[in-house]
Amino acid sequence: MNDIKAWIFDLDGTLTLAQHDFPAIRRELGIPAQDDILTYLKGLPEAQAQVLNKQLDAIELRLARDVAPAPGAASLIRHLRSSGKHVGILTRNLHAVAVSSLEVLGIADCFTPQSILGRDEASPKPDPAGIHHLLDLWSVSPDHAIMVGDFRFDLEAGRAAGCRTCLLHADNSWPDLADWHFDNCENLLGRLQDSSRSN
Template sequence: MYKGIVFDLDGTLVDSKLCFRTIRKQLGIPEGQWILEYLDQLPRQEKAAKLAELEQIELQAARNSDLYAGVLPLLEELRSKRIKLGIFTRNCSSVVRQITGKFKMKIDLVVTRDDGPPKPNPAGFKKFLETWNLMGHELLFVGDVYHDIDCGKQAGVKTALFTNGNSITNSNLKPDHQILGYDDFHHCIK
């Protein structure tokens, strides 16, 4: 059984209703560009201003967010099995604090873009593995997009794709587990 389970946030634990197309439009980011990476190469002042604007958009989305069905009971169950729980997200720390506070989620370790290079850079996994003293195969990463699975594989951890009831459309994607919903999680922790 896994000793640690790390979740992506948006689209995995919470339906945050973030529309990246709208965000790009609002911040003047060309379609198809990665938001954080685009902002990172802007002049310092412009970058700071746009990151602040992005954070406001994310905080507003967090206020309107909903947890996916079954998340809280699952987290409680995993906690009762003494499995460490983490969040690894491209979102910022203030948003994670707001969401974990709003839904009273107990998470042992959170890694956000404020802590280091954002996903899909796999460096953030080092923090989970070192803090919890785990080997890669003892850690499961649950995410909702291709880049999550790819990032987990690069870090040498096990991966699960949360599909929210959909079937996998990308055949290159070979997660260790596929989760339709959180009442369908038990096959991952047998």
């Protein structure tokens, strides 16, 4: 893992504690329980989609005020930056929500504005376009990159981009999609530090 040059992170549930109650958001927006929110909105007539997207933006901005860091998140990002690694964010949230969350976590200074991609800057995961965009920005090949997240969309995007994948979640529900699995950022950081000491 220490040979990986580019680290791309999901945000909610990965660097922050999961706070999105997706069933509640679907109910508030009138979206069927089984549908992915962004995919559903994309399929609506433009006028209707605009109204619901504004509602979704307002919900996310409201949630951003109460964001809390995941265990070890800030230490992990600072460790990677001090080791000379590229770090980026690829989230299905708004760019403004991502920036606000990183400020609350105290690590906004670790990311350039261009390395934070929200749903308006790149097609939402599992589309790998955002990963390709960041790797092009950094001139890093996919085999030297990793996508880190807490859901299958993160892992599917990483797989589709040709890079490594790491699941941060208590349960490894997608073992065929994850190259590595840790409970949280703290455990991932511990693995990296152990590897550094043994080299």
